[in-house]
Amino acid sequence: MSFRVSPEFRGQPAITFSDVGQETLEHLESFEAYAAWIYRKNQPFLGNRVLEIGSGVGTIIPCLLSEPSIELMITDYREDYVKILRSKFDVHPNIEFYHFDSTNPSNTEIQKNPPDTLICLNVLEHIKQDRQALSHMFDLLKPGGICIILGPAFQQLYSGLDVNLEHYRRYNTTDLKEKMGSAGFDISTSFYFNPVGAMGWFISGRILKAGTIKPWHITFQRFLFPISRLIDKLPFPFGLSVVCVGIKPEALP
Numbered sequence: 287m288s289f290r291v292s293p294e295f296r297g298q299p300a301i302t303f304s305d306v307g308q309e310t311l312e313h314l315e316s317f318e319a320y321a322a323w324i325y326r327k328n329q330p331f332l333g334n335r336v337l338e339i340g341s342g343v344g345t346i347i348p349c350l351l352s353e354p355s356i357e358l359m360i361t362d363y364r365e366d367y368v369k370i371l372r373s374k375f376d377v378h379p380n381i382e383f384y385h386f387d388s389t390n391p392s393n394t395e396i397q398k399n400p401p402d403t404l405i406c407l408n409v410l411e412h413i414k415q416d417r418q419a420l421s422h423m424f425d426l427l428k429p430g431g432i433c434i435i436l437g438p439a440f441q442q443l444y445s446g447l448d449v450n451l452e453h454y455r456r457y458n459t460t461d462l463k464e465k466m467g468s469a470g471f472d473i474s475t476s477f478y479f480n481p482v483g484a485m486g487w488f489i490s491g492r493i494l495k496a497g498t499i500k501p502w503h504i505t506f507q508r509f510l511f512p513i514s515r516l517i518d519k520l521p522f523p524f525g526l527s528v529v530c531v532g533i534k535p536e537a538l539p
């Protein structure tokens with residue numbers, strides 16, 4: 287598989303790997319504390335029937351399953367990821383699996399019993415037609431449902447790491463709120479997440495010119511994790527990620 291160079295970044299050539307995305311997800315899967323941190327940041331917004339767009343290899347799913355009453359719908363546009371997800375989680379009775387591409391019209395099977403919450407974690411930046419994808423996410427939700435989007439923050443951090451992870455862009459609160467609003471969502475809240483991680487991304491990607499996330503990056507982040515969590519409690523106007531929460535109106539115009 288060859289990887290594109292985003293039009294927003296021409297300073298470093300893309301690297302060719304068999305599957306950089308899956309390799310990175312597998313590295314991150316071992317960092318359970320980080321997945322749990324993301325989960326706790328978004329837990330207050332979760333309902334009972336939760337759909338995840340782009341579940342990948344299921345990094346956040348064990349955290350979601352910690353809620354005994356949750357009904358979980360997990361999806362990915364890659365059939366091989368859906369097979370991996372089934373092999374890991376098919377023993378759980380409250381999980382449904384779907385092969386779903388959010389750039390295509392909404393899935394009628396999902397809409398038969400729609401979710402009250404939709405989460406999309408580090409996925410939207412991989413989608414060229416992100417506005418179209420957000421519109422389809424809006425269509426999937428039941429009225430009054432909540433959509434939680436988490437994506438990489440600040441185009442100034444865009445580097446070879448983003449190129450090889452096939453990121454089209456990075457977001458800030460302003461443009462993510464605008465895009466979700468254009469899809470029909472009423473914006474509930476937005477915030478930045480993990481300022482220490484943003485500094486690490488800048489050093490690795492822009493200064494050291496790293497092309498992929500290596501195991502030693504994860505080890506270093508584990509070492510810094512207590513500091514990262516402490517600093518994240520302060521109102522810094524930046525972070526590695528941005529979170530935006532939107533609500534589908536009960537009555538559509």
